[in-house]
Amino acid sequence: MATSLSVESAREELSAAAARGEGGRAALRRFSDCVDEFLARLFAEAPRAAVASLIVALGGYGRRQLCLHSDIDVLLLFDGQIEEAEEKRVRSILHPLWDARFSVGHQIRQMADFAELEIDNPEFLLALLDARAVAGDSTLLDRIARRVRSPAAHARILDALKRLIDERHARFNDTFYQLEPDV
Numbered sequence: 382m383a384t385s386l387s388v389e390s391a392r393e394e395l396s397a398a399a400a401r402g403e404g405g406r407a408a409l410r411r412f413s414d415c416v417d418e419f420l421a422r423l424f425a426e427a428p429r430a431a432v433a434s435l436i437v438a439l440g441g442y443g444r445r446q447l448c449l450h451s452d453i454d455v456l457l458l459f460d461g462q463i464e465e466a467e468e469k470r471v472r473s474i475l476h477p478l479w480d481a482r483f484s485v486g487h488q489i490r491q492m493a494d495f496a497e498l499e500i501d502n503p504e505f506l507l508a509l510l511d512a513r514a515v516a517g518d519s520t521l522l523d524r525i526a527r528r529v530r531s532p533a534a535h536a537r538i539l540d541a542l543k544r545l546i547d548e549r550h551a552r553f554n555d556t557f558y559q560l561e562p563d564v
Contacts, residue, residue, distance in 0.1 A: 389481075391411070412448075416447060419478075423516075424517055430459060430470045433460040433518040434470060436458075437512050437515065454487075455515070458517075459490070
């Protein structure tokens with residue numbers, strides 16, 4: 382598939398840029414943009430869903446900081462029930478990603494899943510703060526962003542993050558001898 386060839390070319394270019402000592406941010410942005418193009422093409426060629434849908438980039442990919450061997454974190458979002466047509470659409474997007482040797486961290490959700498914030502999943506809520514629409518109906522992400530970025534949601538997210546940090550500290554006996562990366 383020609384799209385897979387362009388992804389492979391982008392991988393080679395990212396490696397070559399690193400070998401030449403070029404700045405990383407621009408190279409990571411170019412690689413992220415190439416993956417965007419790949420996903421947009423897959424989305425356009427995928428069987429139609431019965432409801433509006435969207436591919437959302439999350440995490441480092443959402444920030445356009447996709448490293449060569451990082452996984453691609455995506456949310457496949459549907460504005461209604463996920464049924465057979467939507468499942469076919471998901472398969473036709475995910476399978477070519479795997480065929481192109483990407484490690485894909487994916488979630489498949491419907492808008493109803495966002496009626497209440499998942500306070501017990503603060504990692505996902507944080508990922509939503511870096512969310513970026515890649516292909517499809519971007520108004521779906523706008524609706525989620527309004528919920529996640531509201532002042533009431535911020536307080537709940539901060540409380541959940543504090544609990545997460547407290548749990549991590551307790552797991553390591555509140556030691557201050559934590560390993561830090563030597564950057």
